[in-house]
Every structure is written in structure tokens, then in C-alpha cells.
Amino acid sequence: MNKIQNRNLYEFFIPIEVSIEEVDNIIVGALEGGINYWLDHYEYKPLAENGYLHIKSVDHNLKMLTTSELVIGLDLYFANNGKLVEDMDAGDYDTIIQYSYFGKVVYG
Numbered sequence: 001m002n003k004i005q006n007r008n009l010y011e012f013f014i015p016i017e018v019s020i021e022e023v024d025n026i027i028v029g030a031l032e033g034g035i036n037y038w039l040d041h042y043e044y045k046p047l048a049e050n051g052y053l054h055i056k057s058v059d060h061n062l063k064m065l066t067t068s069e070l071v072i073g074l075d076l077y078f079a080n081n082g083k084l085v086e087d088m089d090a091g092d093y094d095t096i097i098q099y100s101y102f103g104k105v106v107y108g
Helices: 020-034 067-080 090-102
Strands: 039-045 052-057 062-065
Touching: 020 039, 020 067, 020 090, 052 090, 062 090, 067 090
Parallel strands: none
Antiparallel strands: 039 052, 052 062
């Protein structure tokens, strides 16, 4: 627990475990409906099978998302949202993939 400087607020960090299969489920949920409005093309093989995720956005930016980038996206998501993995929906998957792809939420 850390006290936020000059404020009567406290910041808590709670460890969250996310399996590679859950990350794959997040990716599939995003591809099936969460990111379709900004996605142009993708190639995907499950990460649990040493796979990959290549995404091309509507602005023609092509990028391969690594497991490390997806973990960063999850970290940003959890830092800004209190939902657990089992409570996520397509909008949450979209946010995670945007954090992983752009480093911030760009669309929506």
C-alpha cells in the first residue's frame, strides 16, 4: 500500500494471475467482436501453442503483438479497471488489445 503524495488516497497493488489460456481467450474474444471496428486484418495462432498475433489496423499499421506486449496491455488494463478476467466482455478485450497494440486506448 502506498499513500498518494499530498492526498488522502491510498494505492493498492493486488497480484492477479492470468494463464496463457486466458490470454488466448481474451484474444479470441477481441477478434470475434471486440476489435472488429478498427481491425482490418489479422493472423492468429494460440499463444499456448507458441503462437502469435499479427494485427493490421484500419490505418494500415501492421504489428505482431508479442506475449510481452500483451502482458503490458493487461497490466495497463488492470491498473485502470477493477474487473477480473472472468467478468470481462468484448469491450474489455478491445481495451486490452488497444493497450497492447497502441500503448493507450485510441478507438472507442
